């Protein structure tokens with residue numbers, strides 16, 4: 001047997017998948033911008049993604065903020081630079097932790113649910129039934145979810161920013177005995193609009209990735225319950241990896257010039 | 260007599276899954292306003308045939324026209340134009356399980372006609388009563404229904420928008436004989452009263468005789484016999500003869516080992 005054969009086959013499979021994702025994304029985007037719009041359905045998904053994810057995202061953010069404050073204290077105390085803690089918490093939460101952790105949590109919560117729901121609809125012929133009822137599945141199933149993801153993730157991340165900084169404040173003031181007013185002043189002085197905006201832009205991209213991967217894997221799932229399970233796993237794994245990849249790329253774009 | 264108008268024309272349609280050929284240079288004409296029933300053994304490709312017409316599956320070769328519009332290998336615009344005329348009952352009903360039964364049926368109305376939600380619901384309730392589903396069922400979800408009830412709800416959804424073409428994939432399977440006959444009457448009614456063209460798949464010969472103007476039989480990827488319903492008993496075709504009498508010995512090879 002030719003030893004390059006499996007490698008070639010893998011490469012072809014990869015390119016095939018990549019092509020399908022590109023086509024799927026193009027179709028999804030074209031349906032997002034063209035009417036008719038299903039406003040009620042968009043609203044329902046916004047509620048599901050935005051509102052019902054708040055507890056999970058809030059808990060994640062508060063612990064992230066707390067642990068950053070603790071960790072940077074142990075580090076900075078060696079250089080007598082404890083004053084920089086508020087700064088470090090604010091920067092790392094708004095630029096990195098809030099968007100990435102929110103993206104990952106939402107991919108587990110929403111990406112998986114989307115893949116399971118559309119996947120079940122696919123294997124029980126409900127997606128086919130939609131087309132026969134003169135309703136485009138991209139318009140009805142995919143576009144509203146992606147729109148809701150792209151708009152709701154920034155909102156969630158904004159909330160996570162506030163709660164994360166609050167977590168740092170709690171540890172800083174009640175455990176490390178900082179002066180509350182000084183801590184807040186430090187946070188306020190150091191944080192810039194770019195820190196927050198870059199985090200929100202990342203969030204929107206992550207919302208796109210999570211919902212797109214959920215829809216894509218659900219849409220192409222096949223083979224009954226097992227296939228749906230596989231689609232769910234693939235949706236979460238691929239979304240998580242893409243989030244980390246795009247986080248790196250976007251950080252590069254935003255902060256390459258002014259570190 | 261003039262040539263009857265052809266609503267759906269399938270010519271040399273070939274559909275395979277991998278190496279397995281399901282439809283093999285398949286030809287079929289469905290005349291306008293007729294009720295054609297397709298019979299054939301389990302797994303011969305009856306559902307695949309319907310899905311090819313609807314554009315859910317794409318045949319490898321051949322031509323399928325609906326009202327003169329080519330749909331095999333066509334773009335989404337052609338499929339949308341054809342789907343707008345078609346009401347389809349899926350073999351597994353394929354009800355949307357995030358919606359109630361009434362919403363399912365009303366969806367079919369609002370997707371095609373500019374009517375208010377209230378009127379769509381009224382139409383839905385009327386269609387549900389036509390398939391023998393009580394009002395109390397209307398606000399249940401599909402998971403709360405029995406198999407036969409789902410089938411009837413699917414039927415109500417298929418006929419809700421009064422489409423000119425009706426596809427029924429095994430409409431009476433899973434129903435008791437009395438309910439089966441109500442559904443048979445309903446299909447006859449749809450064809451006779453509204454002038455719709457109906458293409459029905461069934462294994463149920465009683466139902467086939469009752470609703471069909473013509474009957475066609477599929478075997479090994481082709482139509483092996485087609486003729487008026489009255490002629491089926493005198494059909495000099497051993498395949499048809501074996502099928503309608505349900506004999507295990509004959510030219511149809513059953514893939515079972517004894």
Ligand SMILES: Nc1ncnc2c1ncn2[C@@H]1O[C@H](COP(=O)(O)OP(=O)(O)OP(=O)(O)O)[C@@H](O)[C@H]1O
Nearest residue numbers: 276281299300301302303304305306307308350462
């Ligand atoms: N999506 C698919 N992928 C692969 N094979 C398929 C697919 N759909 C159908 N088949 C195969 O095509 C053949 C015909 O299937 P089809 O569903 O049309 O049968 P049928 O005539 O409707 O049978 P039944 O009366 O049992 O419903 C079967 O052998 C099935 O295995």
Ligand SMILES: [Mg+2]
Nearest residue numbers: 305306350428
């Ligand atoms: Mg079938």
